[in-house]
Amino acid sequence: MTCPNPHCRHKTKRKLRPLVISLIPEPGSLSDDAQYRSSRHERITRMFSTHPSLVAHFEPPVFSPGVPSREIRNRLKLLQYSRRAGLIPDVEWQEIVRAVREQTLVRSDDSLNDGVCNLNIHSEEIAPIQQNQHEVIDPFMYLAIATEVEDFPEAEQPLKSGHSGTKKSQPPAVIKSLVPISTERKGSEDDISIPYSMELWRKAKSLGRDRSVFACTLAHLIAMKKLVGNRISECEHDKFDFILEDNVRAFVGTDVESSELSSAIDGVNTLNNRWNGWSCECSDRIWDIIELSGNIGATEVSASTDSTKTAMATEEPTKCHLQYFGWLGSAPNLSWVYSKHIPRKGLGTEGMKIFPFPTNDDFELDSIPTDKESAKKLKKSQASSRNQSSGPHFTSPGGTAVFGTYAYTLSSDAYHSLVTSLQNDVGALMWKSKKMKAYHAKAIDKILPRYMRSKFGEKSIHLPEKVAFVRCPMLGSLLHQQWEQGFCESTELQYLLSSHVASVSGGHASTNAISVWDHVWLTDDERQVVEYRRSSGKWIQKEDISKITL
Numbered sequence: 001m002t003c004p005n006p007h008c009r010h011k012t013k014r015k016l017r018p019l020v021i022s023l024i025p026e027p028g029s030l031s032d033d034a035q036y037r038s039s040r041h042e043r044i045t046r047m048f049s050t051h052p053s054l055v056a057h058f059e060p061p062v063f064s065p066g067v068p069s070r071e072i073r074n075r076l077k078l079l080q081y082s083r084r085a086g087l088i089p090d091v092e093w094q095e096i097v098r099a100v101r102e103q104t105l106v107r108s109d110d111s112l113n114d115g116v117c118n119l120n121i122h123s124e125e126i127a128p129i130q131q132n133q134h135e136v137i138d139p140f141m142y143l144a145i146a147t148e149v150e151d152f153p154e155a156e157q158p159l160k161s162g163h164s165g166t167k168k169s170q171p172p173a174v175i176k177s178l179v180p181i182s183t184e185r186k187g188s189e190d191d192i193s194i195p196y197s198m199e200l201w202r203k204a205k206s207l208g209r210d211r212s213v214f215a216c217t218l219a220h221l222i223a224m225k226k227l228v229g230n231r232i233s234e235c236e237h238d239k240f241d242f243i244l245e246d247n248v249r250a251f252v253g254t255d256v257e258s259s260e261l262s263s264a265i266d267g268v269n270t271l272n273n274r275w276n277g278w279s280c281e282c283s284d285r286i287w288d289i290i291e292l293s294g295n296i297g298a299t300e301v302s303a304s305t306d307s308t309k310t311a312m313a314t315e316e317p318t319k320c321h322l323q324y325f326g327w328l329g330s331a332p333n334l335s336w337v338y339s340k341h342i343p344r345k346g347l348g349t350e351g352m353k354i355f356p357f358p359t360n361d362d363f364e365l366d367s368i369p370t371d372k373e374s375a376k377k378l379k380k381s382q383a384s385s386r387n388q389s390s391g392p393h394f395t396s397p398g399g400t401a402v403f404g405t406y407a408y409t410l411s412s413d414a415y416h417s418l419v420t421s422l423q424n425d426v427g428a429l430m431w432k433s434k435k436m437k438a439y440h441a442k443a444i445d446k447i448l449p450r451y452m453r454s455k456f457g458e459k460s461i462h463l464p465e466k467v468a469f470v471r472c473p474m475l476g477s478l479l480h481q482q483w484e485q486g487f488c489e490s491t492e493l494q495y496l497l498s499s500h501v502a503s504v505s506g507g508h509a510s511t512n513a514i515s516v517w518d519h520v521w522l523t524d525d526e527r528q529v530v531e532y533r534r535s536s537g538k539w540i541q542k543e544d545i546s547k548i549t550l
């Protein structure tokens with residue numbers, strides 16, 4: 001169906017298909033219709049299915065289930081989610097299934113619960129099995145065996161404190177793997193001597209607060225698997241174009257609206273989600289990015305000098321392997337990206353440019369410190385500012401220039417290479433220094449760009465000057481509650497900078513910056529939050545808006 005908007009730049013293009021990561025509530029878990037309508041996945045569905053500019057260019061969203069952090073405390077569920085994410089090797093999964101089946105065959109009917117997953121080598125769907133409440137299932141019984149070192153010298157045995165004084169610990173055990181271990185495995189000698197799934201559980205069980213970060217990474221890997229796997233389908237309706245998180249909102253308007261078309265629309269109200277002008281800005285920006293990324297190799301060759309054209313002609317153009325449709329950064333980093341990085345490395349036209357992911361080398365071009373001492377000072381300033389009600393505040397550029405994986409897509413080669421790398425390196429998912437008591441998970445928005453740069457090169461990652469999606473204002477971050485206000489302020493600043501409006505001092509948005517929320521799809525209560533921000537200059541949580549009279 002052709003878009004009826006006469007100003008649409010891509011009216012004849014096919015509809016785009018989003019794949020959305022969301023924690024979908026269990027049937028019956030929401031007590032009333034109000035709770036259902038306030039759920040994240042329902043709002044995303046409503047956004048794509050009710051606004052004309054989105055209906056004309058997007059298929060209804062399909063959801064990829066998120067991973068509840070509480071569930072991966074359970075060893076079997078952690079293994080199953082990791083298998084669904086493509087991390088557990090086939091040979092290990094087969095033995096895990098065998099072990100679980102054998103231990104659950106002789107199950108009695110007393111004291112049963114559904115707390116464990118039904119593992120299946122041919123299916124990765126979660127299904128309950130009957131498990132004795134007081135019995136422990138060992139999924140690793142066919143993966144490795146542990147034997148005590150009987151001739152361990154007594155003088156070398158470590159001591160540990162007990163209630164009855166100091167006593168000797170149990171003799172150490174040597175773990176021998178019963179399944180083949182890849183020669184590509186990375187890690188310490190102790191790590192690579194045991195099967196991958198055992199190392200994963202050994203480290204993941206001590207994640208603590210970072211368990212939510214690891215759950216988010218698993219959810220993204222599961223979504224990537226579906227995104228890439230469905231590309232081989234012969235049916236176009238089974239294919240997806242990009243991945244979204246359920247915290248995004250789409251652009252549905254621009255600064256300049258058509259007065260002729262607006263006057264033809266009855267009941268125009270800038271505070272609702274009806275047409276206030278035919279503007280297909282979200283889809284237009286996505287197609288602009290896709291087309292510009294596809295032509296980036298040719299652009300580089302044509303822009304080069306005659307002396308280098310011959311050499312470049314023998315090289316294949318840089319392929320885009322990771323493409324962002326939405327991103328953010330701290331206020332100082334945003335100002336640096338738009339004032340220094342994009343003018344230096346951006347490619348495209350004045351209406352839309354794409355640029356590579358910024359690195360420490362780019363910071364150093366502008367004499368911005370990137371050494372370890374500067375990083376330590378940055379972390380200390382973040383830690384000291386966490387006690388402030390407004391959240392962390394940055395005063396200078398540096399560190400991670402760009403963050404967020406709430407709107408992106410990646411190539412099939414990139415996905416398969418990434419998963420192969422993660423299957424051989426648990427340390428790429430979580431880490432711990434010698435002084436730490438627990439492991440810390442690495443966030444997916446750091447794992448993805450770092451790996452793509454190292455594997456495919458700097459120019460394999462493309463970010464747009466103008467984003468198609470933004471984070472919803474004060475939605476309530478499931479991982480970074482202290483950053484909520486900072487996310488909103490960065491979105492406002494990004495809008496000013498991408499619109500080529502003079503930057504605002506100190507990162508505080510002006511009236512022009514706040515207007516970004518007038519051009520994205522928001523629910524009524526989300527617009528009330530924005531109106532409170534407009535009138536008072538302060539952000540407020542959505543659940544607190546009813547307590548205040550605007």
